[in-house]
Amino acid sequence: MILCHECYEELHPNEAPAAADVSDEFLSMLRDAKKEGATIVYLIDLISFECSFNKEVLDLIVDLPVIIIASKWDLMPxxxxxxxxxxxxxxxFRxxxxxxxxxxxxxxxxxxxxADATLASGMIKKKRQGKNVYVIGAKGAGKSAFLTSFLRQFKNTSNRGISIGAYKNTSLEVWQIxxxxNSYIYDTPGTGVKNSFLGKNNYPKEIVITRRLTPR
Ligand SMILES: Nc1nc2c(ncn2[C@@H]2O[C@H](COP(=O)(O)OP(=O)(O)OP(=O)(O)O)[C@@H](O)[C@H]2O)c(=O)[nH]1
Ligand SMILES: [Mg+2]
Known part of the structure; x- marks a missing residue:
């Protein structure tokens, strides 16, 4: 059977995982982060390692304070x-x-x-020096799961509430805590993974790994 490139990719997902793809709006948000000297919390998905990296994103944040968190450790052998x-x-990263x-x-x-989330929260406190914090990473990397743990021991000392809404001048939906x-921690939308099943809208839920991997 002869297939066009697009149909071939539909039938053979994950053959060569593409780097995470990002929108212009996402990059403009990171340019703000760069201008502010913000702290970046970079969530790496251990189960989808290479898809967690994007060159444009990395180039924008290379000079910022970055906290690297590798998620889904509980699923590793x-x-x-x-x-x-x-x-x-x-x-x-190096x-x-x-x-x-x-x-x-x-x-x-x-x-x-x-305890892991507490450790990360402590590091955020130490590094950010009063500036904003952006939690970034690929779709499904665990950003919101991490922030949910973060919120468990969070005390709101500001006059503002937690909100979910569009990031300034964009249509990116972010949690603002x-x-x-004067500052927020932002839960940002995940960067996409074009040719992974996880990048599709209706991916089969069975492919999501929920138990520790056992190598054979
Ligand atoms: N086992 C395990 N599952 C995790 C972990 N982190 C996240 N998950 C699961 O992975 C899925 C995606 O997690 P989210 O926290 O929604 O990921 P996200 O990075 O916020 O995703 P987007 O907002 O879509 O970019 C959920 O089903 C979580 O329960 C982890 O450390 N271990
Ligand atoms: Mg999320």
């Missing part, structure tokens, strides 16, 4: 080594120009362990 994984993630990325700074997020009277 039992024998996976903590230090090795952290170093692997940091190495991938290869993108993040010269200061260190394995010891990477946070592995275990869904069932609230006030950290004080």
């Amino acid at each position: 039992k024998e996976t080594e903590v230090e090795h994984t952290k170093e692997y993630v940091a190495h991938r 290869a993108e120009g993040f010269k200061k990325a260190k394995g010891t700074d990477v946070i592995l997020l275990d869904y069932n362990n609230s 006030p950290l004080d009277d």
Whole structure:
């Protein structure tokens, strides 16, 4: 059977995972972050590792304070080594120009362990120096799940409430959580994954990994 390129890709998803694709509006939001000297919380999906990276995004945030969180640690095989994984993630960032990325700074997020989210929250507090914080990452990487844990021990000391709405001058839907009277932590929309099943609107839910992987 001879197929056009598009039909072929429909039948063979995930053959060569594309880098996450991003909209112009998303990049303009990151340009704001860059101007503000904001802190970036970058969620890496360990289950969809390469799809978590986008060159344009990385180039925009390379000089900002970045907190690297690798999510879905609870799904990785039992024998996976903590230090090795952290170093692997940091190495991938160093290869993108993040010269200061260190394995010891990477946070592995275990869904069932609230201590990991607490550690990340502490790091945000320490790094942000009164500035805004942008939580970014690929679709389904676990940004909202992380912020839900973050909210468990969050105390709103500002006069503003938590809101969900369009980010300034864009149609990007973001959660805005006030950290004080002058700054927010933003939960941003996930960057897309074009040729992964997860990038499709009605992907079969059975393909989502919900239990620890067992290598065979
Ligand atoms: N097992 C496990 N599941 C996770 C983890 N983080 C997120 N999930 C699951 O992954 C799915 C997507 O998580 P979300 O937090 O909605 O991901 P997101 O990055 O906010 O996704 P978008 O808003 O679509 O970009 C949900 O079903 C979560 O329950 C994790 O660390 N471990
Ligand atoms: Mg989300």
